[in-house]
Each structure stands twice: as structure tokens, then as C-alpha cells.
Amino acid sequence: MGDLPHGARGRRVARLGRPDRPADAAVPVGQPPNSSAIWAIGAFGIGGWVRASRWWVPARQFVYGRSALGRPEVLAAADWAATYSGGTRVVPIQERLDSAAAIERLGDGVDIVVCAIDSPPNVELMVNEACFALDVPFVHGGLNYSTLVHWSVDPGRAPCRRCLELHRDDEQLTLPTVLRQDPFIATPPVNPATGPIVQLLCGLMSVEIVRYLTGIEPPVAAATYRMIELADGLATATAPWHHHPDCPLCAKVADRVPAEVAG
Template sequence: MRVRPQLKPISVVQRPAEVILVGRALEATYLDDVDGSVTALLRLLAEGRHTIAELPAALRALGFEVGEADVADAVRALDEVGVLLRAGSDDDLDPATRRRHESNLRFYDLFAGLHRTSTDFHRAMAAADVLLLGAGGMGSGILQSLIGLGVGWVRLVDFDTVEEKNLARQFAYGRDDVGRTKVDAARDWAARYSPGGTVVEAVHERVTDVASIRRLGAGASLVICAIDSPDDVHLLVNEACFDLGVPFVTGGLQYSTMFYWSVEPGVSACRRCLELNRQDEAATMPALLDRSVVLPAGRANRATGPVAQLLAGLVTLEAGRYLTRTDPPVAAGVYHTVELADGMATVRSPWPRHPDCPLCARVAPARSAAALSTAG
């Protein structure tokens, strides 16, 4: 294959005897350039017209004698710092798909390189099968985002019907859907929004135990939990995903605290680990437990449209990291919170594996994130 490396559309700053490549906000690459040959190479790479073997001749035409080995080493180094793409890789997709997923492909450019292209990431998403538990405020938003990304199949599970109050934050539904089951209304919305795209399988069912989640998740690449009942649903999903051997992502809103986190069985700490860690902490703080609750906290849904959309976006971004492996999951065994009523303060709180976790103990430690890098 005649690979044509192309410089990503990043800023290139030239200083005396030095070039600075500025791409991501937190990254900058400094290159020595005493004779201007590096700048010349970067200009050629920005065009994306030459293979690696053709670049030395193109540099000679500009007055720079650079050996083939040196050019190959330079291209390899630039690829390692993440500033190169494979030119023309979008051509591997049909024109309709390129038009439909243009913005998705350009997002994947952030993580693409010469060995894995944006098209590869898109195809991983298109091959994915997601079990989505819940079609409410967060779940319906996640469904919309998954369909926008072009995920191949979504098994959508919910037991509720559309109510008028849902229309404030659940934008897959309209007034004509009031009284219909959410999963049927969401499936029909998906067919109108993206005909021939994501297949949405509607399952009108209440999730009650590990066995039902395991059954619903058969063949899934990932589970997303967007329900909050029964009370121990996260533990149920956690156990089912160990049985299925797939990651899961969840999130929600507690009073004014928005949260999300994920679990990768055998790689990250799991939800059972979190429960065991909390029990250990409680045992060391008996004074805090010696009190009675006078008035229990009430349960009210405070998720406005913007809150539901923000939460759905964060959860779907994490799901996308698992499905495409663009970059490592950021919330695997890490509690992310956003305090909506306290200046939007954000906190990352990782929790460790617990030595007594029966689920993590049964998974071979050799199963690592690196081994899963080609998943999807």
C-alpha cells in the first residue's frame, strides 16, 4: 500500500532554528530546524501528495539533501507524537457515508495516525452492538448520540411510556408520542432520523436481575446503564457484564451532583470493589453511622434538558472510547462528578480494586487494556 503521510491541520510556529507544532491544547512538539529542512518537510507533509519514498526527491527539489533513512525516521517520529494522518483514507468509504459522517471522521482525526485511520475508527463504531438500558432523559439522549455516531445496533430496553412531562428533556419524543411505549417511539424516531443507519431493537421490559441483563446483553460490545431502579441496578449490571465480558458505562444525577463512571471487567476496579471499599471506610467511622435520619431525602427528577444532554454526551463519549479505542477510557474505575449548583466544580475520584472482590478475582489479570486495543 502506498501510504501518503499528511500533516494534521495543526498550527506550525517557526522560530530561529526551531519549529513548534501546536495541536491539542495541552501538547506542543519542539523540533530543531537549523537549516529549514524540517519546515520544508512539514510543508510537503501538509500537502499529503507524496509517499515516504517520494519525499526525499521532493526535498531535493526544494534544495535540501536529506537521506531516505532520515526522512523515514522523521515521518515515524512525527507519527509517534500524533501529528500525521494517512492521506486519502476517507476514500475507503462510499460517498454517502463520507458525507453523513464528515464531522465524526474529523473528530477521529484527533486520534488517527498512519497505522489506524479515522475510517478504521468509524468502522469499529459501525460494527458495534450496544445494550442501552433506559430511554428516559439520559437514555434517549445517549440513543440520539449513538445514532449520530453511526453505531451499528442498539438494543433499547425500557418499561415506561411517554408522558407530557418527558418532553422537557427527552427530545426523541414529540407530543404525538404521549402514551406510547418509549422504546417504540424511540425506535420510530431513529428510523426517521437515520433511515438505513443504526438498527434499534425495541424491548419493552423491566430490568430486575442479573439474568435478565445477561440475556439482553448477549452479543453486545458494551452495556450502557441509564436507569436507576432497582436500587442495586449498578451492582446487577456490574455482575452481568463480568459474565458477558464487556465494559459498561453509567451516569446520573443525585440532587445537584451529576456523575458518570465506567467499568472494564478484568482491567479496572469494578462497582463491587467500590461497594466493598465503602464498607471498609464505614467500619472505620462508627461515629458517623451513629445517627438517625429524621427526614429521608426525597426523590425528584431535576434533570433539565441541558443537564440531560450534557450527561448523555459525557456518557456517550466514554462509550465511544470503548467501542473505537481512540484513547483509553477516562472513567474506568473513576467517579467523575459535576456540581451543578456549586459553580460547576468537577472532581475525579478513582477507587482501587478491592482484594476481596469475588468478581475481579475470577478474571485473569493478563486480560489488559492493551490486549483489547483491537476490540471492535
């Protein structure tokens, strides 16, 4: 995969669309946003994806045609990219990623990681840890009930996902015991998203990816939840988080930026 020069911000150089060495990205899981992200980023000239998923194409993934139903999703994505953006390489990996080491292994040599995985429960922290080891940013997106959410992590240059988790742990200690417990009756989730709505999220994620890869402007979702409320008139909101003094990952990085820069 591609290797960008390192410096003050070596990997943020205008490489998209260059036929000699276009940027590469790793996609660590198979969920609808990632399939659509391949479509959106392919238009920008991304050189290649490492596409990892253990899923098969369901009817709800409108990116593919009926002939792809039941196929391994990674193979369908590779074939689809070949017809849409012939210069974009897709390396299909049919695998469940269940550790930071697995993500780090597949991400070796890439310039950015895109994450839309929702299992296992600690997967965001796994990707966070892997990206610190790889020294590459990652962009995460998904649907939380009726809220479209995306955010990103720039290891060592902005607060990371572990920082957020530590802040949440601190907040838990201040809550009454009853609020720390899981609900007695879990309500079934309702997914109000349609294919085009998911594509909207993918477009926002894709622009954030381009910000990292080209440096045309600073990332807008670094250490910041950016939300669109589907059940509230498409209202938008942002929620930044800050460095946590006890974060072991950020503490190891010498060029860490002050919290107020990222917030």
C-alpha cells in the same frame, strides 16, 4: 448483534461508521440519559441498540415530540432513531430488568452496555455482574440530586463496581453507629436538571462509549466518578476507586490490571 474479535483488547477496534459491521450496544433501562444517548451515539455510526425499558414517554423527555407522549418509551426510541439515523437498528424490549441474568440475556452479542437505571437499589451491581459474564464494558450515568455523574467499568481491566461497594462496606465499619443509620426524615429530592443539562451528561457518556469501541484513547471514567456540580457553579471533580482484594469478580479474571493503572 455484533461480535467483535477478542485478543489483548479485541473489542476496541475502529468499527464506528463501517457499514459492514458497525458496533452494537445494549441499553438496559429506560431513563432520559439513554434516550439522549441514542441520539448522540447514532451520529457516530453505532449499528444497533437493544433498548429495554418498562416506561412510557413523559412530558419531561424533550427528545420526543408531543405525539409520543404516553407511548411505550422503547417504541418511541425505535421510531425516533429510524428518522434520525436510518442505519441504526433499535430492538425495543418492554421489560423491567431485575436480575443480572436478565441483563446478560439481553446483552448477548453486544459490544458495550449503557446504564442509566436507578431501580432496584442494587441495579449497578447487577449490571456489573452481567458485564463480567458478557466480558464487555459498561458506562453508567445519572443525576444525584444536583450532581451529574458518570463512570464506567471495564471488567477485568480496571476496578469494578463490586470493588467500590466492598470499599464502602469497609468504611462503614469505621463510622460511628449514628452515621451508619438512614436519616430519620428523608428530604424530598429536587431535580434541578433540564433537558439540555441531561443532554450534556449524555454527550460525556457517549464519548466514553466511543473510547471503548474505537480505542482512540483510554477510557477516562473507568473506575472513576466524573462529576459536574449544578449547584456549585458547574464545578467539576473526579473520584477514582481501586481494586478490592476481596472482590470475587475481579479475582476470577486472569488479565486483571494493577489498581494503580486504573486509578
